[in-house]
Ligand code: ADP
């Protein structure tokens with residue numbers, strides 16, 4: 621089952637002085653249960669690609685399909701709706717709301733849905749996600765009462781609560797010490813083993829290596845296997 625497909629995707633940023641071809645002819649297929657890492661040097665287009673995958677921005681050319689639906693030319697409102705229902709996003713910063721409980725943070729994406737869920741359904745979904753990240757015991761806490769690693773676990777739970785087609789992860793360990801970062805990576809590994817489809821951007825090769833499909837970006841293009849072999853000295 622194909623979750624995500626990009627065909628000949630390009631992205632050009634135009635400013636007064638110059639044009640930047642941030643992505644050039646990117647082709648990408650992600651199937652259910654895949655665990656994909658994207659790495660490459662600074663400026664190679666990783667954030668741009670993740671932004672397009674997450675419908676935070678629209679491509680300049682090419683076609684993008686989420687669960688078979690062409691989303692390449694949606695309006696901003698339509699894109700936001702697909703993003704909320706089909707995409708889970710985990711960032712380097714946890715982006716939790718400190719004024720409300722962990723439970724309510726995780727419930728937030730459910731409350732933005734068009735098809736309203738009842739209280740019991742919300743509770744079941746949130747509790748299931750708390751369990752997935754081993755944080756059931758913290759549901760009544762406020763985010764600022766938790767460690768960084770715990771906050772990232774909550775952010776992951778929030779990203780999963782709408783049962784997205786894919787979990788997009790942008791340098792999830794960037795704000796964590798290496799020990800805590802390793803634990804967050806263990807959470808992602810475990811989620812993938814339970815069937816969650818993951819696409820993560822990381823500049824840490826020891827994390828990229830955990831993915832089952834490891835993509836390298838260079839100058840806005842995904843390197844193919846022969847290219848990778850011929851420049852094996854490439855350091856990230
Ligand atoms: P990475 O995440 O791999 O560091 P980015 O996707 O952030 O790379 O950037 C890819 C290229 O696109 C870079 O040359 C960057 O300067 C350019 N770029 C990214 N976002 C913008 C923007 N909003 N406006 C203009 N140029 C941009």
Ligand code: ADP
Nearest residue numbers: 753754755756757766767768769770771800803
């Ligand atoms: P961090 O390493 O981010 O500071 P903790 O070590 O406190 O976070 O919590 C992460 C892990 O520790 C979770 O897997 C959780 O199951 C476990 N844990 C921490 N406190 C408790 C608790 N009171 N009851 C059960 N498990 C806990």
